[in-house]
Amino acid sequence: MTKKKIAWITDSTVFLTEKLKANPDVFVVPLEIIFGNDAFEDGVDLDTETLYQRINSDKTVPKTSQPSSGKFAALFEKLKENYDSAIAVHISSKLSGTMSSCIAGAEMAGFPVEAVDSKSLSYAITVLIEKGIELAGDGLGVSDIATILREEADNGQNYMLLGNLDQFYKGGRMTGTQYLLGSILKIKPIIRINTNGEFELFEKVRSEKKAGARLVELFGEAHSKNHIEEVWVMHGNVPDKAKEMEAAIKSAFPRLKTFIGEISSTIAAHAGEGTLAIIWHNEPK
Template sequence: MKQRIAWITDSTAYVPDELRERHDIHIVPLDVIFEDGTYEDGFGLSPEQLYEKIDRAQTVPTTSQPSVGKFLKLYETLADTYDCAIAVHLSSRLSGTYNASLNAAGMVDFPIEVVDSQIVSYPITALILKGIALAERGVDFRAIAAALREEAAKNENYIVIGSLSQLHKGGRLSSAQFFLGNLLQIKPIFRIRGGVVELFEKVRTESKAVKRILEQLEAARKKHRITEVQILHGNVLEKALELKESITARYQDIHVLIGPLSSVLGVHGGRGTLALTWTNEPREQE
């Protein structure tokens, strides 16, 4: 008999409603904290409202991880229905969410595997989907969690920051850097490696930044099997669609998914942010 596995993640993952309902994925929200109050990520604020509030705010809103108590309450409830659970969370080096989930898991008489995705957004969802496929084949939940931890290291991603003002207000750019960056139309490209955000390159203009991340996709494709890429955007769907068109025109065998950045990620990247991410699979599997 197959194990009844509960799947849990946090709100930084991009999980479309249809996918969430079909697989009964439980999402624990982080909080976005503005001067006028606290909002649960994914609830109460549309992407348009979020960026309008960010633009008007004098200080950068902050974000907060879910409490241990919030996870504990969920796990106690799931124990009544499921045999076990697998929770996949954003990088433990970017947030305390993973540790809060892990601590709560240790407080209940219910077997739970907690997986550090080492990433954020849709790659978390991709891991969950791979886990669900393994579960449907009858693989034990502990073996599934172990496989997902190995799979997490295969992700490659590039993030073109949409708003230098957001970095400036958040203290990541000095006033001089902010002024010079705007003057020269600097677009920093970041990536997440080993669970940590690092600067990949600084380029002039957004078009050159997009060209650069497409070059990285081409380089990765020469070495790995890539069947799907994900484009995440900060309330700029039209730019995401343009990027998709560039990819599909060149690679007919790559499926492209588009989705919005969560509120928590939008707070840090700002309106206009574009991210391109994929999984590098070994070619010998072809």
């Protein structure tokens, strides 16, 4: 059997398009979601619908845990049979230790892996993997592809409206002051993942409607300075709100490609049901 050149590794915070799901060279290592003594693998034995039901019925905030280095090592041992090497694109290393586990697992298995920090999550990872597969198709080597993807990771931009401040705060992603501002004063915080790959409070807006309009405005500011082909509206079980956001973007930018998708269970465990986010990739004009 001839060896396939590159395996593509990612984690369950990614948004898997139908094309990536159908690609036999793409492998997803799930993060764990923990309710008390019960641990579930994201996307394997826990979907978002069950997650929201459990949060609402238990009234507890779940914890998330990165995959172990042993889990990565076991995968890489199997991949050795058919692949020469792998490129791994993971959730921001500032938000999770998943990439560190991947690197440690590769060392344990003695398998060459180029790890790329997406400095983000969800569709931002998707874009990098798709770009990498395209570059591999053009004949570029693993090292060169990884270098380009690390540069491309800096071009992602995102803003989100959290569905549940309580979950975000208890998950350690928000300070007490920010939490109080949002919960008591009913201010809607706009959160983003900054260029370092960390969550930050970007802006405070008085209502959800104004916050939604502000997201479209922020996209417009980026669109005026960069070449942007597509914008992705991601949501936590609020497809109607996502469609409203898409319609507002389409109204302002009729030629732009748009896509609606759902956030994964790992992201939903922190951001909460009702979350709305927009993600895009800036290219120079």
